[in-house]
Amino acid sequence: MTASSHRAQPPVSAAVVCRRLESLAPLGPASLGLLLCLDDLQTHEAxxxxxxxxxxxxxxxxxISGWAARVRWLADGRRQILGFLLPGDGIGLCLRPHPLALATTVALTPLVTIDAEPVMRAVGGPAPxxxxxxxxxxASSMDEAALLNQVVRLGRQTAYERMCHLLLELYDRLSxxxxxxxxxxxxPLTQELVSDALGLSVVHVNRILQQLRxxxxxxxRTGRASLLDIEQLRDIADYERPQPSRWRSFPGSQPMSEAPA
Amino acid sequence: MTASSHRAQPPVSAAVVCRRLESLAPLGPASLGLLLCLDDLQTHEAxxxxxxxxxxxxxxxxxISGWAARVRWLADGRRQILGFLLPGDGIGLCLRPHPLALATTVALTPLVTIDAEPVMRAVGGPAPxxxxxxxxxxASSMDEAALLNQVVRLGRQTAYERMCHLLLELYDRLSxxxxxxxxxxxxPLTQELVSDALGLSVVHVNRILQQLRxxxxxxxRTGRASLLDIEQLRDIADYERPQPSRWRSFPGSQPMSEAPA
DNA sequence: CGGACTATTGATAACAGTCAACAGTGGTGG
DNA sequence: CCACCACTGTTGACTGTTATCAATAGTCCG
Structure with a gap:
């Protein structure tokens, strides 16, 4: 891993990790403190x-910032992107002591990352x-859900549907x-990266994007996407926003529409 | 879950679970004992x-016996099989207290299952x-690996390659x-089930199978498959057998070909 | 021996891939 | 400042893999 380790003026902080995890389950002050004490900020080249x-x-x-992807290559050079990693996501998190990586993870843009070991030790320890x-x-369930979505996209959706589905997923996760x-x-994705994620050719990705426009x-435009009719996109893609707040059984901080009667 | 609960003469025992888990990591007598004490055998209709x-x-x-599948449906009825569950596999295993299921699991054949709660309690408890x-x-990593394989198959392989890849995966997992x-x-899979796993039409699955024959x-034949040239199938599918014994860092029970020199 | 499901085959159509050329963009160095 | 280069995006023409439709045959089961 080519990376420069420097502690001076962190570009951004672990706040985005707090934000992510709090959107999944309410965190007490001790856990927030642990997260905000994370250090060993590193930058990585695209x-x-x-x-x-x-x-x-x-x-x-x-x-912390930037986009990465989990990738696999076939022997003849074909490439499949398994999923994208966005700010707040974990990289290589695994409780097992010495796991083998199941896929390669590459930086798609310049990245900033922070050490997650203290969190893994706390969660895997005696009194988590x-x-x-x-x-x-x-968070781990959401990773699996994203993978399941990827399978459905690739297996049973048209190119047009796949594109809408992916755009919606990225929008929701960034939100x-x-x-x-x-x-x-x-x-920040090039059309080639999108094509490797959606199992399409670059040319076809370009045509689908033209159609959506x-x-x-x-x-x-370069570096920026706007979804102009989310409802219609949802219909096209048969996409539903995951509601991780409903994945907890105990009462959470976010009020839910279905309150107990 | 329509199931009949009966303890009289179990059709088979938890031995297959022991066999599966021991192929992943060596188990001591305490753990084997725990597995063999599992009860609440149930049968489920196809x-x-x-x-x-x-x-x-x-x-x-x-x-314990029979085949199941994790499945998702699109609004218009298209169906995607996310993965197959074979004897020895877990169903619905999740350490979180009250998880939402991310997909439907259906029995493809008549099944026999056994309660895994004692294992989940032991593993999730204070002194696992x-x-x-x-x-x-x-085992959980192998589940993820299977899902990643499914993504690669669907995204970047031809129908012919996908079929070979799936057959090899089933063969290895059953081995x-x-x-x-x-x-x-x-x-036991019908061509329709295969087509829903591989993201193809039934007709095309049939043609690919003819070609392989x-x-x-x-x-x-009905209910039974033989791979007549595994090496060539591996070449076609770019398939490599997962070696979970190499996924552990501590010395295991199975001798490995690469012994320390 | 009917009925439902599954497998097989042919003809045709649609979706997506490949090849090729060109245009825009941004960075670098003369 | 401009020329050059690499990369990315765009478009057209053509090809090919795979889907769809439809009809028939086989198999299992009650």
Whole structure:
């Protein structure tokens, strides 16, 4: 992992991790304190491999800023992106002592990451803080849910539906950490990366994007995307926003529409 | 869950679960004892829903015999099979107290299952037995690996490659629990189920199977499959057998080909 | 021996891939 | 400041894989 370790003036802080985990389960002051004490901020160049497939050792970190992807290659060079990692997400988190990486993780943009080891030790230790453990487990469930969505997209949706579905997922996930507003979000992916995520050719991705623009559903410029009719996009993609607040059984901080009668 | 609970003459025992977990990490007598004491054997009819998507409560069980699948439906009826569950696999295992199911699990054949709660309590408790916890975590990693394989198949492989890849995966997983020999294994899936797993039409699955037969790579009769040239199938599918024994860092019971020099 | 499901085959159509050329963009160095 | 280069995006023409439709045959089960 080519990275420069420097503690001077962190570009941003672990606040985005707090924001992410709090959107999943309410955190007490002890857990928030633990998160805000995380250190060893690192920057990584675009293109660098954070985790290498089958590597016996790799770091547990949180992504603070920038985008990364989990990737697999076939022998002949075909590439499949398994999923995107966004700010607030974990990288290489695994409770098992010496896991083998199941996929390569690469930086798609310049990144800032922070050490997640203290969190993993707390959660895997003898007396794990209940709130933090709940948040981390829900985060892990959301990772699985994203993977299941990816399977459905690739297996049973048309190119047009896949594109809408992916855009909605990115929008919702970025919203969760406060990086999207007015249906607009940063979009650093090239069409080639999108094509490798959606199992399509670059040319076809380009045509689908043209179509969405013509239909007034999407405004996509360099580095920025706007979803112009989210309701229609949801219909097209058969997409539903995940509601992790409903994945907890105990009462949470966010009021729910269905209150007990 | 429509199921009949009966303790009289279990059709088979939890031995298959022991076999599965021991293939992942060596188990001590205490853990083996715990597994062999599992009870509440249940049978389920083919077609019954063991876990329903978004259900707030669902059982933690091990599959003893028969095949099941995790499934998602789109609004218009398209169906995607996310993965198959084979004897020895867990159903609905989740350490979180009240998780929402991320997908529906259906029985594809008549099933026998056994209660996994004692294992989940032991592993999630204050002093988890190290061997059992390791095996369960490796099992969970293998589940994720299968999901990643499914993404690669659907996203970047041709119909022909997908079919070979799936057949090899089923063969290896059944071998792990002693249900395959001489490159032959039970194959209860209809072509429609295969098509919903591989994201293809039934008609196309049929044609691909014909091709594999013509080429002398596959012998597929009712309920039984033989892989006639595993090496060539591996080349076609770019498939590599997962080696969970290498996923542990501490020395295991199975000798490895690469002994320390 | 009917009925439901599953497998098989042919003909045709649609979706998506490939090839190729060109345009825009941003960075670098002369 | 401009020329150059690499990368990304765009478009057209053509090809190919896979889906759809439809009809028939086989299999299992009651």
């Amino acid at each position: 293109g660098c491999e954070l985790v290498s497939e089958r590597a016996p050792h790799f770091p547990s970190r949180f992504l 803080p209940e709130d933090l453990a709940a948040a981390m487990q829900i 969760d950490v406060g990086l999207a507003e007015d249906q607009t979000f940063p979009m 013509r239909e007034g559903l999407l405004d996509l | 077609g019954c829903e063991l876990v329903s998507e978004r259900a707030p409560h669902f059982p933690s069980r091990f599959l 037995p190290e061997d059992l916890a390791a095996a369960m975590q490796i 792990d629990v002693g249900l395959a020999e001489d490159q032959t294994f039970p194959m 013509r080429e002398g790579l596959l012998d597929l």
